[in-house]
Amino acid sequence: MGKTMNLTLKVWRQKNAQSKGRLETYELQGVDADASFLEMLDILNTQLEKRGEEPVAFEHDCREGICGSCGAVVNGQAHGPMRETTLCQLHMRHFNDGDTLVIEPWRSRAFPLIKDLVVDRSAFDHVIRAGGYITMRTGSAPDAHAIPVDKEEADVAMDAAQCIGCGACVAACPNGSAMLFVASKVSHLAHLPQGRVEANRRVLNMVAQMDREGFGNCSNHYECEAACPKAISVEHIAKMNREHLRAALKPTGS
């Protein structure tokens, strides 16, 4: 329907963590400009399968920018050239006929490679497990209107809570830091009155776990914010730092 384009793709192929990877070149013809980036990869994969070759492994599920499954570095940029856009929401009309696209997986010590463009992001789960929640039992909640919440605070909490856990922040950071991911959860909960009583434990445990997972330090490059498909602001990192400082100054256990 729309205009079509021819592309040269250089895609990272690697069978598993043990084997060596390399960029493989593929020529792809007649891609519809209205196709999404992942649909373009589908077209490539169909061609590969028809030739009896293994398709490129890449993660995806919702294809609506919300599940956080997809992600790759395209020409050096996490999730490609469009701001606030996951790979699945990136459309081919933003590229030109004849372009060469280099497509690589997230690269970070804390995200070991599994295959082709698929990496292991379970480090994020480990950080949440360490404290990214409010401790309460099902059925024990008071009426939802028992605690009013300042609308502006609730809105900031929601801004932070939008994180989809895709890992682009880590991939974009020169140090492979996960500060924006961790901060988004800490800041989301820190802006709400619920769960305030365990705020100190939460931030200390989550940050300690983040360090154990092998993420790098934050040295204020702000590449994370630029790469974040949900535009989560680095101000949440500042919020987390304040929470952490306050918690660290308190005697333990409180």
Add this chain to the structure above:
Amino acid sequence: MRLDSKVPAGPIEQKWTQHKFEMKLVNPANRRKYTVLVVGTGLAGASAAATLGELGYNVKAFCIQDTPRRAHSIAAQGGINAAKNYQNDGDSIYRLFYDTVKGGDYRSREASVYRLAELSVDIIDQCVAQGVPFAREYGGLLDNRSFGGAQVSRTFYARGQTGQQLLLGAYSALMKEVQNGSVTLYPRREMLELVVVDGRARGIVVRNLLTGAFESHVADAVLLATGGYGNVYYLSTNAKASNATAIWRAHRKGAYFANPCFTQIHPTCIPVHGDYQSKLTLMSESLRNDGRIWVPKDPDDPRHPNEIPEEDRSYYLEETYPAFGNLVPRDVASRKAKDQCDKGRGVGSTRMAVYLDFRDAIERLGRETIEARYGNLFQMYQRIVDEDPFTQPMMIYPAVHYTMGGLWVDYNLMSNLPGLFVAGEANFSDHGANRLGASALMQGLADGYFIVPYTVADYLARVQPDRLDGAHAEFRAAENAVSDRTRRLLSIKGKRTVDEIHRELGLLAWDKIGMSRNRKGLEEALSEIPAIREEFWRNLIVAGENEDLNQSLEKAGRVADFLELAELMAFDALHREESCGGHFREEYQTPEGEAQRNDEQFAYAAAWEHQGDGQAPVLHKEELTFEVVTPTQRSYK
């Protein structure tokens, strides 16, 4: 076998309270001795696993994705219903119950729906306490919006990402229990077989999606919360990994499949645009609060929609249904859009779309308000279609969205197989023949947080933990079956990819088991589906091997099951000689073109029992009796 819904006696408002009191409990010291498998970690599974973990059972939770936070529930946009009546607009538990039974076109079980409405209020309390950042008003209290099929504002929301926030809430509760050691997480596992021992569900066999290993897990009870099967149609609003394999495998092992033909077509999706297309994108129904649906009166009107004056537009929903207008239930809105397009009045390059226009709302409320309400949806639309809904109407068309059918369960959410529980979209439960907007999230969380934990306990209290292990012959047999099937898929080495065959199935299902159905089409479907299935097993190509991450192999297994399920859907649709909710049989309609139910003959849930390949399934009926709400012809005029 007689289908006993196990609805407790007594007045409808007291059934659940009384039942909770009568159910057995497991002594806290004994709970660790019982293992419960929870398959699926969407809203229903994550909430159930977290709560069962809190109670002290030994819980194992499985999902396909790398983490529970990515389950399909994450994509729900619009909101979740609850009968809080915070708006003081006349809502009540009774009204939510009534709306749901009516919206479902009187094909749901009254007692279960009442309980759902009752529990809706607890869900909101629970989620707020977990830190779900619902939208609020300046007074600090919760905001609400309206949704189709209701005349009150009872929908709670978190911008356009309600499912995400609710799922992250349930996920955080789950991770808390993982940290406490009561839940063990098994991500990147796909259940490929249910294991039944001595008539009881005793475990599952999963494939480790990274290594290809087939792993047996033994338990005292199994809960399936694996979501819906809308991806039978290939193109749908569901996530790509959404599938029917877990429930279909259970069905083949004896669990009854109820109302498989009850599928929901959502009226407001971005229209199909190309044959490479991999999924359809939903535009939340909440848009119908402020957007007005229309088509040009003259099908060949060459003008840009902005240039078409009021008198040349047909606001066909507002004209036909003055009381509900653009907020009629989904099945009605979808069918009417199809009618318009079938009459040649569709718009856009494919003529398979209608306009959803915000011009008047922007004029009335200002761009800022509309932006605050729908900003992210408008952005999503612009991204995909490359047009700005602030300056010209959106184009929308219906798409497959949700499946009301699923495994049959009794009031305790237990299937006919003892020990097999089913929650969330995977069961057939509460929505009858049509689900109202914002009610799936409510049902998933009601099932998971508030129903299953009690009813599973009641079941466990009646069985003794034993020393059954994975070496049992039934587990060995199931592992072998799964391994053989996998090797068979890899050894066909034909010419067509999984997606190609899946697309073919999808087109057929959309044409013949889709928005409207007739005898001829259904009979054709019943002869064409087996042919596609044969082609699949003869001419499929799956590259790679089992002992590795192999996404084509995963898809192939799911499509193999869709190819069987599609046939059952057609079979069910053919047998149900009436129209109700999402099941529209062209032969059965009122003179005005509305669905014509036949309560005399079809006021039942159709639960199908598998009889082996190539054999017709056997029908079991759960008669639906309406003691509280009197079935009438639904009217939204």
